Amino acid sequence: MSDEPVRIPLPFHRAAPQALLDGQLRRNLGTATTTIRAKRAAVTAETPDWQELRQAGKAIKEHTLRNLGHYLERLEASVTRAGGVVHWARDAGEANRIVRDLVAQTGAREVVKVKSMTTDEIGLNEALAEDDVVAIETDLAELIVQLAEEEPSHILVPAIHKNRAEIRELFLEAFALDRGELSDDPAQLAAAARRFLRERFLEARVGISGANFAVAETGTIGVVESEGNGRMCTTLPETLITVMGVEKLVPTWRDLEVFLQLLPRSSTAERMNPYTSFWSGVRDGDGPRSFHLVLLDAGRSLTLRDDVGRETLRCIRCSACLNVCPVYERVGGHAYGSVYPGPIGAILNPQLRNGPHDAELPYASTLCGACYEVCPVAIDIPTILVEMRRRGVEERRSRSVLPASSLEDAALRVAARVFASPSRYEAAQRLARLGQAPFVKNGVLRGLPGPLAGWSDARDLRPVPRTSFRAWWRARGKEGT
Ligand code: SF4
Numbered sequence: 001m002s003d004e005p006v007r008i009p010l011p012f013h014r015a016a017p018q019a020l021l022d023g024q025l026r027r028n029l030g031t032a033t034t035t036i037r038a039k040r041a042a043v044t045a046e047t048p049d050w051q052e053l054r055q056a057g058k059a060i061k062e063h064t065l066r067n068l069g070h071y072l073e074r075l076e077a078s079v080t081r082a083g084g085v086v087h088w089a090r091d092a093g094e095a096n097r098i099v100r101d102l103v104a105q106t107g108a109r110e111v112v113k114v115k116s117m118t119t120d121e122i123g124l125n126e127a128l129a130e131d132d133v134v135a136i137e138t139d140l141a142e143l144i145v146q147l148a149e150e151e152p153s154h155i156l157v158p159a160i161h162k163n164r165a166e167i168r169e170l171f172l173e174a175f176a177l178d179r180g181e182l183s184d185d186p187a188q189l190a191a192a193a194r195r196f197l198r199e200r201f202l203e204a205r206v207g208i209s210g211a212n213f214a215v216a217e218t219g220t221i222g223v224v225e226s227e228g229n230g231r232m233c234t235t236l237p238e239t240l241i242t243v244m245g246v247e248k249l250v251p252t253w254r255d256l257e258v259f260l261q262l263l264p265r266s267s268t269a270e271r272m273n274p275y276t277s278f279w280s281g282v283r284d285g286d287g288p289r290s291f292h293l294v295l296l297d298a299g300r301s302l303t304l305r306d307d308v309g310r311e312t313l314r315c316i317r318c319s320a321c322l323n324v325c326p327v328y329e330r331v332g333g334h335a336y337g338s339v340y341p342g343p344i345g346a347i348l349n350p351q352l353r354n355g356p357h358d359a360e361l362p363y364a365s366t367l368c369g370a371c372y373e374v375c376p377v378a379i380d381i382p383t384i385l386v387e388m389r390r391r392g393v394e395e396r397r398s399r400s401v402l403p404a405s406s407l408e409d410a411a412l413r414v415a416a417r418v419f420a421s422p423s424r425y426e427a428a429q430r431l432a433r434l435g436q437a438p439f440v441k442n443g444v445l446r447g448l449p450g451p452l453a454g455w456s457d458a459r460d461l462r463p464v465p466r467t468s469f470r471a472w473w474r475a476r477g478k479e480g481t
Pocket of ligand 1: 266314315316317318319320321322329344367374375377378379
């Protein structure tokens with residue numbers, strides 16, 4: 001198990017109401033997710049074989065996961081043949097120890113980082129800080145979050161919760177600039193960050209990256225990004241260390257053809273990423289002198305053994321599911337208390353991390369199914385959410401935290417009988433029509449009693465209509481004859 005200090009965030013049910021009170025956050029999130037959603041819809045609609053591509057992505061990942069041991073060994077052999085060194089890490093603590101040792105061997109006091117979600121997962125920056133090594137995030141949004149001493153709130157746009165006025169204030173202080181030297185114009189903000197980062201790149205002796213893909217047959221690691229910082233991070237320092245979850249593997253170079261179409265369209269809503277960098281081991285006179293690949297398990301093997309949860313490992317971290325999720329759009333990423341927020345976080349965290357509050361994350365969903373519709377590798381997130389809820393209830397029952405049978409169970413059993421029979425369903429409609437009368441005000445159902453209050457306290461519920469669809473249909477049929 002990890003020996004890193006564990007940060008325990010607020011549980012979702014307490015963090016979400018706080019986030020909802022932040023009007024600026026909701027405006028930022030609403031604007032950003034609406035824009036990305038529309039752009040994504042356009043670039044996927046112009047791809048005639050989009051659904052076939054999704055199925056191909058799903059099939060490649062399924063095949064790889066079924067044969068993960070074989071392909072990981074193949075990857076190790078390929079990376080070694082190309083002059084790299086492969087390290088195996090069972091958990092966050094082991095991965096951090098490996099990276100700390102490697103950095104210590106170089107004597108570097110500062111490292112530059114790119115694509116750092118996996119390193120965020122294991123808390124690498126904090127681990128390096130114990131050795132007085134400063135880790136500089138080089139993705140612009142990651143840098144913003146780091147300077148603000150906050151956590152990322154979106155997989156792809158970690159600073160989605162910040163607007164440009166807030167970023168200006170942050171840069172003025174961090175880069176010690178006078179107010180007249182920097183406006184909130186995005187080009188000026190980017191230029192200020194670029195000046196700061198260029199110096200860091202030129203001085204860095206160690207680069208640390210994540211990976212979007214690793215190709216088993218060639219030992220090639222791939223990173224896609226939009227700012228060019230990945231290219232610099234992986235080519236300028238003498239030592240390059242890549243920390244990668246074992247599920248990022250694809251068997252062959254040719255498989256990238258599928259994912260390099262699926263990923264940019266689903267994430268940044270682009271036809272291709274501005275920068276796609278690949279490297280295989282080391283080469284004389286070109287790029288880093290040494291390359292280390294840290295393969296991280298950290299709960300992935302356990303997830304792989306789970307018949308239902310396994311497909312979570314197909315995820316390519318595109319973030320499309322976040323942008324369509326009505327819950328994420330309102331509360332943002334911090335409420336999930338993890339680097340993996342939104343629908344994918346709601347199924348990934350309970351499996352990989354299984355933290356003290358993660359069991360409630362599967363409830364952070366309306367089960368509307370939008371996440372499944374957009375997922376480029378067709379992960380059936382709603383089904384996994386429901387299964388996790390079921391397991392959560394069983395687990396709490398086994399510990400007697402929940403009674404073996406509850407009022408809710410009884411209500412659902414009655415509902416099942418009602419919905420199974422047209423006559424019972426219509427009788428229930430008639431009863432509801434009569435029973436709702438005292439609670440209907442101005443065309444809205446309010447103030448329901450007892451356990452039903454949860455349904456009417458925070459929603460404007462429509463009352464049961466005077467005429468049901470079935471009654472209307474029957475009447476219409478009679479008229480027509
Ligand atoms: S679950 Fe699917 S949509 Fe969500 S981040 Fe992963 S690949 Fe993208």
